[in-house]
Amino acid sequence: MDQLLGAQQKLLPEMTALLQKRYRLLMTIQLSAGIGRRALGQIVHATERETRRESDILRAQGLIHVLANGMEITQEGNAVLHTLKVLVHELSGLGEMERQLEQTFKLAQVIIVPGDSEIESYAKSLIGQEAAKQLELLSQDQDTVAVTGGSTIAAITDHLSVHIKPKNLVFVAARGGIGENVELQANHIASAFALQASGTSRTLYLPDHLSEKAYKTMIKEPVIKEMMDLYDNTNIVIHGIGDAKEMARRRNSSQQELDTISQMQAVGEAFGYYFNEQGKAVHRIRTVGIQLKQLKQARHLLAVAGGASKASAILSYLKHAPRQTVLITDEGAAKNITQLMSN
Incomplete structure (x- = not known):
């Protein structure tokens, strides 16, 4: 060939x-x-x-x-x-880039779709399509699937009814509410996934970012403990990768936190952890949701993110990504990632 x-x-x-x-x-x-x-x-x-x-x-x-x-x-x-x-x-060279990223970061699989989802709407739909296919391939009957929020994760919804056969999947919101757009929050997406895949859902109606006092109080609540047990037994996690500054803005972070994130040169965010270009966690916020330790225990991880401007954030995450990670991204992000790697 x-x-x-x-x-x-x-x-x-x-x-x-x-x-x-x-x-x-x-x-x-x-x-x-x-x-x-x-x-x-x-x-x-x-x-x-x-x-x-x-x-x-x-x-x-x-x-x-x-x-x-x-x-x-x-x-x-x-x-x-x-x-x-x-x-x-x-x-188009996408196959070669997939193999390069898989080998460099020792990932289970890398899937790159054509286009740049920031400027070509079809690319985000293709990412959603590929993520739905992977969920069908990797999921087993009665699996618990934790999902985060964001527009790229939401793009998976329309493809689930086509690619997912009913398996009694339980979709769990992996984090509390973040931002103002309810349709892009983990709770809404978990419910939408369940509807399309003929499964059930569990939601977490709490702010994503809590004060220390509120956090210590909420984690003692029975409903939160029950969600933490679900996270401990999560089989598959579908999550996005955020730009550090954008995620801090969406959380309405204090000026002090914004300054810390900037001073520590954070470029990426996932699950309340902010990572620098070397992939080191340089800042963490108190968040009620799935934790990094629980993430690593899952059987499969689907990291779903695209767009050329997300390259630094994705690359920072890949440097510490668990080996069971399947990265699903687009051409725009992948080309910038490979360019950053060569610098």
């Missing part, structure tokens, strides 16, 4: 770029049923003329339908995407 790809790129280098371009167009239409040409062009960063020309070619080949409400992929188009997935993955 590698020799064949190498020979093709030497003889017809333009074919590789064209193949990837049309593959992304077709994939975006698949993920955005009913999309118009203008919206499609904006997503894939193509001019209206280019989008019209390429979509006409896809239609002529029977890969898409052009309807009154926009473009939709055909059954043959879906088959072509499935057939070309591995080839395009290798041509």
Whole structure:
């Protein structure tokens, strides 16, 4: 395969770029049923003329339908995407980056989807799709699955009903409420996962960030002790990786904490721990939720994060990530991570 790809790129280098371009167009239409040409062009960063020309070619080949409400992929188009997935993955260099990250950080698996989720909406949907597939592959009947919040974790929801067969999974909020958007909080996402996967859920209706006095009081409550027992017996954890400053802002952290995070040069955050570029925990807040020790006891960890600006945060986490970690990220983040590694 590698020799064949190498020979093709030497003889017809333009074919590789064209193949990837049309593959992304077709994939975006698949993920955005009913999309118009203008919206499609904006997503894939193509001019209206280019989008019209390429979509006409896809239609002529029977890969898409052009309807009154926009473009939709055909059954043959879906088959072509499935057939070309591995080839395009290798041509784009994503396969090589996956292997490099797996070997460098001794991770169970790395999955990199095309695009940058910060500027291309389809990339976040692809991350969610791959995470749902991994949950189906790794979960067992009656497993307890702890989930954190965030928009990337929320993107998994729409794919669970397709990829998850009913297994009586118990979805547990891995942390309390954080930020103002309820739909992106762990409680809401755990409930949404349970609904889509025909499972059950347990929620944690507490602020993510507590004062010392409040923390000491709350951990004595029976309902909190019960949640801690669930965390001790969690089989799978699905979590995001946050940018340190952004997470501190969402927690409405005090100026003193913001100064500490800045002085300690923290770049990433996970489970109330702030990490510097070397992957060392330099600050920790009092948070009611799953703890780092409990995280390491889980059978599988799905670390789900994307976007070029998240590269430093993801890299800092990878330097201490447990070996059972499956990283699911996007091309934008992965390219920046590899660049940071080479500096």
